[in-house]
Amino acid sequence: MKPVEINQAWSGVEKCKLCSIRHLVLFADLNEDDFQHLHHPIKEVEFKTGSILYKRNDTINYVYTIRSGLVKLVHYLPNGSYRITRLLRQGDLAGIEALNGSAYLQHAIAMQETSVCKIPVKNIQQLNNESAQLYKQLTARWQKVQSDADIWLTHLTMGSSKHRVAHLLIYLAGDKTNNEFFLPSREDIGALLAITTETASRIIAEFKREDLLKSQKNLASIDRSKLKLIL
Amino acid sequence: MKPVEINQAWSGVEKCKLCSIRHLVLFADLNEDDFQHLHHPIKEVEFKTGSILYKRNDTINYVYTIRSGLVKLVHYLPNGSYRITRLLRQGDLAGIEALNGSAYLQHAIAMQETSVCKIPVKNIQQLNNESAQLYKQLTARWQKVQSDADIWLTHLTMGSSKHRVAHLLIYLAGDKTNNEFFLPSREDIGALLAITTETASRIIAEFKREDLLKSQKNLASIDRSKLKLIL
């Protein structure tokens, strides 16, 4: 996990109105008038695999909307190991805790090539004072945090390792029609499911042998119906 | 877990201003003027052990502030077992997902005699339109949800069962000076830590034999320093 340089693409508020994934993001409900309140520049930024969006306790200035890619939120433990507490995908918000002025709670690291919109916290606070539109989106985002956390706790930390890995794979595959998704390293799978790297590897290998899972490089596809029989 | 009747104590907004735990609750920052906006009655309600505050998918009308006691948020699983995803104590908010109009995400059940303030969602929405004071408290509450979930995932679902139980006991003991706290049933401990009832019982019994834990009935106290040596 080596930090990678950030290369900024372009800046501007105007383009937010034309954003192709705007229905998914924080500003979905804003009207023409609201956009006039955006005085600070929103930047679109690319992160390479392994690069860090922010670190725990970093000074807080931005909230990040994921446009594409995959981001993990990581807690490092005293013994040097780590635990992944959440994955963020398209439309998710990273660093949302910035909004009440405390420090970031975890490290946010790109697991693959990731594109984000970097939104100054000041923008959000302004909009919240001057317009009530944003409020709905923000509470919806917070709720997703809670419901994701519950799913995580309910399905991804209990049962046998095989169950957990199966659940994770189905979660990762999501509703993609092409059925192809990013398969994390065995170490990350372990950190996600609270199992060891070796166990993760054994199970992934077993799934491959049984044709429940196919992969080349980091791209994988699953046989959903067969996999669900395990659950 | 049998439902128990609810007996309502008193209603009124006036008393909110004099609330003894107001510094802990949602309305901490409201001023005299804001209270004028509260047009719907806030009720103080008592729940007995095992009674249900609300069920998953119930129609949503209220958010609950815990005044005293202990509430568990529960996910029931297809196979009849259940998983506790969060515990709520004094100052915590239950049913916060009500704020964006979706259904409750889990069942909320009192684990001991519990006193709550039942706040109409309409009140919150009104206040948010007419005053920005509530916004800070709400985001703070949401953030606590996230950070609690992370702590849960980081400490309470990994490591040996002994580690997890020790962590849970320390969490339950909190910062109480009298060092006496509510000890959940072995079944609930299992549902909290993703271990079986039997394993939970074995470990609790072992802790008692080693004088790390004392209990009569549901009230327990721990030897913090000795217990921390296990972590």
Add this chain to the structure above:
DNA sequence: CGGATCGTTGACAGGTATCAATGCTGGTGG
């Protein structure tokens, strides 16, 4: 080609789930 990193596999010990039986306690009805 050699080195680094990651994935895979094996052997083994220890931990946990499972199945089953036995105390313990509070409440109920005779």
Add this chain to the structure above:
DNA sequence: CCACCAGCATTGATACCTGTCAACGATCCG
């Protein structure tokens, strides 16, 4: 009042699973 019952806690025996330690293979890159 006491016997009984239901629900919870505890304990035991056993099989299985997973962590641990270790070795080896695969791939990429300098």
